[in-house]
Amino acid sequence: MINKVVSSVEEAVAGVVDGATVMVGGFGRAGQPLELIDALIAQGATDLTIISNNAGNGDVGLAALLAARRVRKIVCSFPRQPDSWVFDGLYREGAIELELVPQGNLAERIRAAGTGIGAFFSPTGVGTQLAEGKETREIDGRVYSLEYPIRADFALISAWKADRWGNLVYRKTARNFGPIMAAAATTTVVQVDEIVSLGSIDPENVATPSIFVQRVAVVGEREWLKDDVFVGGVDLEGRPLEASAGTDSAGGSR
Amino acid sequence: MTTKLSRAELAQRIAAAIPEGAFVNLGIGAPTMVANYLPADLEIILHTENGMLGMGPAPLAGEVDPDLINAGKQAVTALDGAAYFHQADSFGMMRGGHLDVCVLGAFQVAENGDLANWSTGAPGAVPAVGGAMDLAIGAKEVYVMTDLLTKQNESKLVAACSYPLTGIGCVSRVYTDHAVFDVTPEGFAVRELYGDNTVELLATLTGLRLIDATTASAFDETKGH
Structure with a gap:
């Protein structure tokens, strides 16, 4: 019997070694696998290269991993945000290396890794400093630059539900990097709200097929759902509204 | 003092130029305001690059869903007909030329359509690019929404960008608080003037040679929807 569900x-x-390359899903806080990142901090691996769209928000999740000085290099599209003080400090201090990649190239490079593409020509960034030094080619009158795949030893992602084979269903815009990172890593680790019985996910609705998933951990239902139904009552960070009274719950930053 | 449109008025003008059925991406910041003026009786589909088509307005405070955000990481809603998808698909829509219009902010736009909007190149600044470069080169029409002049009264329309580029030759039209400019092979063409602005005055403010194209397009543009 196949069972990818782990107990914790x-x-x-387990098994993330020092110097490993780790993809971390999420766009801002949506889809960020907070519990897995906390476990990685506790696990102790250091000198990591992180692939993620952002470089952490506030003091939790990826920001906490950075603050613990476990990250040597980050590959991302949008590190600077109003709440990215942890990254900003490390960057100014020269304590972290940054590879800045336009978001679409980041996504496609991750996808290329997962789909066996050796490299591809992208029009994004051509003529800008982010494509400096890259091989270019004119194809049908348009100039493209050569982009290489980004693969990882581990991908840590968050989904809504999984079955024991590792078929995944995501929720709304929290899907973001999950499906492509799942395919691009040697070991893909998923945290989900809930494990459902094999066969209860409609095959039409599987967004990441089990072949891309190696481990699944259950972390419990998110604060803003009850028995699969959206109940709200939280701010953008998922904190109950009473606890965040006085802050702008609908406001946000890139 | 010449006429200058407010951000809200400018957003209204841009909204009026977007036809029913268009797939539209509104950039972070001021361009987001365009959504407030899209006519309620027209079906215009908003794309947010973090993974949704059919984005709706902000929810009520108790209805915020942390799993449902826009590219500016603000809470949004999904309209009937919405679809969610992953990042590679989302940027494939953009890069593949499927979006009709995107509206972006700018530090500078050059006569040849070059755009600079992601970095001032200031030493020591923490860089961030996000989807700006993909948006700039992906949509069929790239509209820039910006003040004509910086706070230091320098023109944002320039002969050549001095800030780091976001994309080359990618801007099709610039909506400023003074006038609307089309990017043409011959340079900026003034498409519409607001209030008492004149082509001569704009040429002085920008220091550029401008083409007067106001007679051809002013009427249909101001009528809008």
């Missing part, structure tokens, strides 16, 4: 988040992140 600690077990889920």
Whole structure:
């Protein structure tokens, strides 16, 4: 019997060695696998290269991993945000290396890794400093630059539900990097709200097929859902509204 | 003092230029305001690059869903007909030329359509690019929404960008608080003037040679929807 469900988040992140390359899903906080990142901090791996769209928000999740000085290099599209003080400090201090990649090239490079593409020509960034030094080619009158795949030893992502084979269903815009990162890593670790029985996910609705998933950890239902139904009552960070009274719950930053 | 449109008025003008059925991406910041003026009786489909078509307005405070945000990481809603997709598909829509219009902010736009909007190149600044470069080169029409002049009264329309480029030759039209400019092979063409602005005055403010194209297009543009 196939069972990719592990008993804890600690077990889920076992085997991440020092110097590993780790993809971390999420766009801002949506889809960020907070519990897996906390487990990775506790696990202790250091000198990591992180692939993620952002470089952490506030003091939790990826920001906490950075603050613990476990990250040597980050590959991302949008590190600077109003709440990215942890990254900003490390960057100014020269304590972290940054490879800045336009978001679409980041996504396509991750996808290329997962789909066996050796490299591809992209029009994005051509003529800008982010494509400096890259091989270019004119194809049908348009100039493209050569982009290489980004692969990883581990991908840590967050989904809504999984079955024991590792078929995944995401929720709304929290899907973001999940499906492509799942395919691009040697070991893909997923945290989900809930494990559902094999066969209860409609095959039409599987967004990441089980072949891309190695481990699944259950972290419990998100604060803003009850028995699969959206109940709200939280701010953008998922904190109950009473706890965040006085802050602008609908406001945000890139 | 010449006529200058407010941000809201400018957003209204841009909204009026977007036809029913268009797939539209509104950039972070001021361009987001365009959504407030899209006519309610027209079906215009908003794309947000973090993974949705059919984006709706902000929810009520108790209805914020942390799993449902826009590219500016603000809470949004999904309209009937919405679709979610992953990042590679989302940027494929953009890069593949499927979006009709995107509206972006700018530090500078050059006569040849070059755009600079992601970095001032200031030493020591923490860089961030996000989807700006993909948006700039992906949509069929790239509209820039910006003040004509910086706070230091320098023109944002320039002969050549001095800030780091976001994309080359990618801007089709610039909506400023003074006038609307089309990017043409011959340079900026003034498409519409607001209030008492004149082509001569704009040429002085920008220091550029401008083409007067106001008679051809002013009427249909101001009528809008």
